[in-house]
Amino acid sequence: MQAVAQAQPNIALIKYWGKRDVDRNLPAVDSLSVTLDSLWTRMSLEFDGQLQHDALEVNGVAAPAMLQRVSHCLDLVAGTDRAFARVESKSNFPIAAGLASSASAFAALVVAADDAAGSGHGKSALARLAGAASGSAARSLFAGFVELTAGDTRIEVCSISDCASWPLEIVVAVTAEGPKPVSSTEAMIRSARTSPFYSSWLEQQAADLQIARDAVQQNDFAKLAAVAEHNCLKMHSVMWGSRPPIVYWNQATIACMETIRALQADGHGVFFTIDAGPQLKAVCLPEAGGAVRAALDQTSGVLKTLHSGLGQGARLLEPE
Numbered sequence: 001m002q003a004v005a006q007a008q009p010n011i012a013l014i015k016y017w018g019k020r021d022v023d024r025n026l027p028a029v030d031s032l033s034v035t036l037d038s039l040w041t042r043m044s045l046e047f048d049g050q051l052q053h054d055a056l057e058v059n060g061v062a063a064p065a066m067l068q069r070v071s072h073c074l075d076l077v078a079g080t081d082r083a084f085a086r087v088e089s090k091s092n093f094p095i096a097a098g099l100a101s102s103a104s105a106f107a108a109l110v111v112a113a114d115d116a117a118g119s120g121h122g123k124s125a126l127a128r129l130a131g132a133a134s135g136s137a138a139r140s141l142f143a144g145f146v147e148l149t150a151g152d153t154r155i156e157v158c159s160i161s162d163c164a165s166w167p168l169e170i171v172v173a174v175t176a177e178g179p180k181p182v183s184s185t186e187a188m189i190r191s192a193r194t195s196p197f198y199s200s201w202l203e204q205q206a207a208d209l210q211i212a213r214d215a216v217q218q219n220d221f222a223k224l225a226a227v228a229e230h231n232c233l234k235m236h237s238v239m240w241g242s243r244p245p246i247v248y249w250n251q252a253t254i255a256c257m258e259t260i261r262a263l264q265a266d267g268h269g270v271f272f273t274i275d276a277g278p279q280l281k282a283v284c285l286p287e288a289g290g291a292v293r294a295a296l297d298q299t300s301g302v303l304k305t306l307h308s309g310l311g312q313g314a315r316l317l318e319p320e
């Protein structure tokens with residue numbers, strides 16, 4: 001009745017933005033991501049027949065605002081006739097700030113709940129259950145380069161290349177901490193309803209994904225860099241064109257983009273991507289990681305940088 005699981009966030013190179021079914025949280029587009037290794041969420045979970053309700057702590061503090069989403073996810077994994085659960089989540093990076101903390105949290109939650117309840121869902125089923133809670137979480141069940149295919153009724157997720165096949169590195173430039181002004185869910189719904197660019201975004205996604213998939217299979221960094229930056233900037237253009245507009249960037253985000261452009265001009269193997277928050281994620285060839293981190297550390301407005309390789313999917317840990 002007790003389990004501990006760990007999952008790492010993932011960073012999308014071809015982005016999930018938009019929902020084909022809001023109630024079932026089915027993505028409108030396919031996506032491709034990399035799973036990280038050194039940032040993590042560890043989820044301890046115990047089903048306890050003595051409890052009168054579910055209880056959630058995030059980094060040692062009660063988190064009632066997130067409890068409903070967590071309880072619903074536990075119902076999906078363990079059934080509504082389950083015992084109530086005591087859930088403790090710890091992360092070693094800022095939460096709710098565009099660093100994909102909900103991805104690692106829900107991926108770890110479904111793995112821990114499945115084990116504690118003895119539900120016996122397979123990995124693909126757990127990915128779907130995590131995705132119902134947070135679309136990007138489905139990808140954190142898997143290692144390395146991960147593709148999510150969004151069907152009409154359900155998603156399929158798989159690893160298309162492992163960490164060792166192409167050991168890219170990620171440097172995250174943290175430019176602001178604290179929760180984002182508009183949740184991803186709300187921002188996606190607003191984008192679909194109001195952005196004149198949303199239909200083009202949907203139309204072009206399959207072509208972007210094909211280019212990125214080929215680039216990963218061929219270890220073609222320049223090809224991946226070009227399509228990933230383009231896909232990221234298109235996603236943000238959809239948001240900027242929404243009413244009211246959704247702008248997650250700050251001045252330091254743009255300063256970081258200029259830093260990346262300068263590094264590229266100097267011949268370093270690096271590109272950027274930005275999610276629903278003001279942090280810039282630099283994806284680098286291993287030999288460029290040190291120079292990229294040093295340059296982002298020096299960039300005006302950067303609070304700190306985090307460095308990661310590519311890592312494994314969500315998995316059980318031994319209870320402490």
Ligand code: 2P0
Nearest residue numbers: 012015016134135136184185275276
């Ligand atoms: C992604 N993002 O592919 C995209 C790019 C943010 C920008 O998936 O509404 O928290 O809970 O399914 O998973 C962040 O959205 O959204 C996200 P919901 P989620 O990583």
